[in-house]
Amino acid sequence: MARVERKCSARVYYLTMINFVLRRLASAVPTVFLVITISFFLMRFAPGGPFDLERPLPPETMANIMKTYQLDQPLWIQYIHYLGNAVRGDFGPSFIYKDNTVAQLIAQALPYSVQIGSTALLIALVGGVILGTTAALRQNGIIDIALMSVSTVGITVPTFVMGPVLTLIFALILGWLPAGGWGDGSFRQLALPITVLALPQIAIIARLTRGSMIEALHTDHIRTAKAYGLPSRVVVITHALRGAMLPVVSYLAPAAAALLTGSAVVESIFTIPGIGRFFVLGALNRDYPLVMATVVIVAVFVIVFNLLVDIAYGLLDPRVRHD
Amino acid sequence: MVLMKTKLATTILLGSLLLGSSQALAEVVLHRGNSGEPKSLDYAHISINIEGFVIYDLFEGLVIHDAKGAIAPGAAESWKVSDDGTVYTFKIRDNAKWSDGSPVTAEDFQFAMRRIENPKTAAEYANLLYPIKNAEAVNKGKAPVEDLGVKVIDAKTLEITLERPTPYFLQLLSHYTALPISKANYEKFGDQFVKPGNMVSNGAFKLQAHVPNDSLTVVKNESYWDAANVKIDKVIFYPIEDAAAAVRRFEAKELDVTYNFSADQIKRLRASYGAQVHVTPSLSTYYYAFDMRQPPYDDIRVRRALSMAIDRDFLSSEIYKGAQLPAYSLVPDGMEGYGKPPQPDFAAMSQIDREDKAVELLKEAGYGKGGKPLNIEIRYNTNTNHERVATAVANMWKTALGANVSLVNLDVASHYSYLKEGGKFNVARAGWAADYADPENFLALNVSTNKTFNYPHYNNPQYDALIKQSYEERDVAKRMELLRQAETLLVNDQPLAPLMGTADLWLVSDKVQGWVDNATNNHLSKFLSVSK
Numbered sequence: 077m078a079r080v081e082r083k084c085s086a087r088v089y090y091l092t093m094i095n096f097v098l099r100r101l102a103s104a105v106p107t108v109f110l111v112i113t114i115s116f117f118l119m120r121f122a123p124g125g126p127f128d129l130e131r132p133l134p135p136e137t138m139a140n141i142m143k144t145y146q147l148d149q150p151l152w153i154q155y156i157h158y159l160g161n162a163v164r165g166d167f168g169p170s171f172i173y174k175d176n177t178v179a180q181l182i183a184q185a186l187p188y189s190v191q192i193g194s195t196a197l198l199i200a201l202v203g204g205v206i207l208g209t210t211a212a213l214r215q216n217g218i219i220d221i222a223l224m225s226v227s228t229v230g231i232t233v234p235t236f237v238m239g240p241v242l243t244l245i246f247a248l249i250l251g252w253l254p255a256g257g258w259g260d261g262s263f264r265q266l267a268l269p270i271t272v273l274a275l276p277q278i279a280i281i282a283r284l285t286r287g288s289m290i291e292a293l294h295t296d297h298i299r300t301a302k303a304y305g306l307p308s309r310v311v312v313i314t315h316a317l318r319g320a321m322l323p324v325v326s327y328l329a330p331a332a333a334a335l336l337t338g339s340a341v342v343e344s345i346f347t348i349p350g351i352g353r354f355f356v357l358g359a360l361n362r363d364y365p366l367v368m369a370t371v372v373i374v375a376v377f378v379i380v381f382n383l384l385v386d387i388a389y390g391l392l393d394p395r396v397r398h399d
Numbered sequence: 400m401v402l403m404k405t406k407l408a409t410t411i412l413l414g415s416l417l418l419g420s421s422q423a424l425a426e427v428v429l430h431r432g433n434s435g436e437p438k439s440l441d442y443a444h445i446s447i448n449i450e451g452f453v454i455y456d457l458f459e460g461l462v463i464h465d466a467k468g469a470i471a472p473g474a475a476e477s478w479k480v481s482d483d484g485t486v487y488t489f490k491i492r493d494n495a496k497w498s499d500g501s502p503v504t505a506e507d508f509q510f511a512m513r514r515i516e517n518p519k520t521a522a523e524y525a526n527l528l529y530p531i532k533n534a535e536a537v538n539k540g541k542a543p544v545e546d547l548g549v550k551v552i553d554a555k556t557l558e559i560t561l562e563r564p565t566p567y568f569l570q571l572l573s574h575y576t577a578l579p580i581s582k583a584n585y586e587k588f589g590d591q592f593v594k595p596g597n598m599v600s601n602g603a604f605k606l607q608a609h610v611p612n613d614s615l616t617v618v619k620n621e622s623y624w625d626a627a628n629v630k631i632d633k634v635i636f637y638p639i640e641d642a643a644a645a646v647r648r649f650e651a652k653e654l655d656v657t658y659n660f661s662a663d664q665i666k667r668l669r670a671s672y673g674a675q676v677h678v679t680p681s682l683s684t685y686y687y688a689f690d691m692r693q694p695p696y697d698d699i700r701v702r703r704a705l706s707m708a709i710d711r712d713f714l715s716s717e718i719y720k721g722a723q724l725p726a727y728s729l730v731p732d733g734m735e736g737y738g739k740p741p742q743p744d745f746a747a748m749s750q751i752d753r754e755d756k757a758v759e760l761l762k763e764a765g766y767g768k769g770g771k772p773l774n775i776e777i778r779y780n781t782n783t784n785h786e787r788v789a790t791a792v793a794n795m796w797k798t799a800l801g802a803n804v805s806l807v808n809l810d811v812a813s814h815y816s817y818l819k820e821g822g823k824f825n826v827a828r829a830g831w832a833a834d835y836a837d838p839e840n841f842l843a844l845n846v847s848t849n850k851t852f853n854y855p856h857y858n859n860p861q862y863d864a865l866i867k868q869s870y871e872e873r874d875v876a877k878r879m880e881l882l883r884q885a886e887t888l889l890v891n892d893q894p895l896a897p898l899m900g901t902a903d904l905w906l907v908s909d910k911v912q913g914w915v916d917n918a919t920n921n922h923l924s925k926f927l928s929v930s931k
Contacts, residue, residue, distance in 0.1 A: 173439070256648050258610075
């Protein structure tokens, strides 16, 4: 009898979950639509256009170019065209990098950003949780104070300072690591940009973990577990950490979206051919289709990661219901 | 046993062969830092020098700039000019070949030039070839492309007819707008001819790989007519828009050559790298334009006073650390046949005398201490160096003339679109780099009919007439004299205040040989070599 009940509740759980995911995905459509619309018009209202260069073009040439890219049509027609094409996955030609379509540029750049971003995220997660837990277990001890001081530095020193300083030390003075470039894509080649991406995240995750771990260690069920004589390693890892992970997990959604879609600063400092650099170059050059596509990708990443986090929440904390 | 011995001998032989050949085959690679990603490899759609650096390694025009920046035969071995200066006949080298081994023909040049002028191509630099007969009409859609004055006489002879004698025509032909395209290859791939695998080129190198924002690799083109003299096997261009990152990669020895770095680095780099730091005066001018449509900038006394009060020596030595030189004329020094450009009368005065004179002029105009207040807004495009210049100039105007100065900066696209669309301003920063080494390229900016580049809205019929006359003048010396007279008007009227002649900044490793600093800023990799 009990087994049947459990089976039933498992089925209900999965159905609720699928229902939840579908509803969330459906609600993502208007969000993406809104993001596209707002960015489309914001972009167009920014002064200057893609072909306003330091050396302006003669009017005839400009007219030819405007016609080629259909920029001579009314804005609302351009908007309808854009929406129609975007739905079919056609983000148009890049105005600036003319040998490529936007889709080609993104397809080429995104894997670079995802590769260094996900490595940095993984390192940050593992490192941050270990350091945070260590600090929490030795609350107010020397190790705790040292770790938290270092993490404050990690959070406050901006990447555009950290990047050049680490390059100076490890590439120019010691000569251990390359100063930049994707090269062969090996870990050694990418160690510096990954480190610079990961450091502030390690610091933030360590602080979050420490805070919630301290709280978790003082809850009733942990005290009960301890009272039952369970080894403290088991108590910390299987019981306390699970609850302590909730704030970290909710932080991971925006962090992962930001890391995987490329950091313009880190990619510029280390000349990584990722999507972050395209975003900045596209925005500065008013490459409307390129900027639009990068904005849509960031939006999609944010939505997807938020969804994943909500699912993870349910798994970590049975009190969270997906209805 | 015999078999074993044979095997052993073969192994030894093979091994030594491999060892020997690996030394002989050691690739000579040049790592070139470039200060940005080329927007295209289709020269109909490029407009800046960092794109030129890549394109000139891949393609060769009828004439080229040699290592010293002088015009030299390229794909054409010789040419004749008609007596009236309007017909150029080029003889293309018999051994000029595309990288697929097919011959470079007159038709390839005709095809490429027709394509550039075809309005459908929307080529950004189409106007550069307007001196060619009917080019302007073709580009504006008023004549068919067949009317373009570029005629194929035979496979290796090309005849170009001009609208009027154009003494700087060979300079124009050295520009990337005049490069050939393999017609056969273009017919096969269309606009996709620029992709690795599709591209067929006639320069010293051919395209091997291109990863946008990472690297662009070109390898020696064995079909090139002068391949025997090309000493580099492979050139890798790295697009690095962050100048500090480029310097770090040069210092880490990851780059052999890199272009553009921040002027405030010069002192430090010179101390560490000495002769590897190259500061080359270039054919370009940094200036401040006055909006002559409104008071007080419609008053010549105010414009002259403001221009005089700018201490150009300070800007040059303190802000640019000598990477830019003080300038008083729009046309930069070093134009062949033009001599020293005309200078305003105050150029010879000391800065203190200039300031005294400036105060006097302003007083006459009714501004400054005791007169109407002078409120000035300086507009410039966002850039650290431009900001420092604007801050310094604001301070000079404030202390010397008692002006109230505010600063406005916009990103480069917004800044220039504002000026181009005729937005009102007080003082605006601008710059001009030569498309071709001729004073006309600078002086034509401020002709009253130039709606695009005449930022000050300068309108002097005498000036316009002199420029017009210069177009008709056949005699080189007389033509230059007409242009000098025009510029004399410009420096007297000061519709704009030239501030500095700019310089190109390069870091060139001492491993690289054959590098010659030159004002055209062209450095073809085929003239370079790299030692171990």
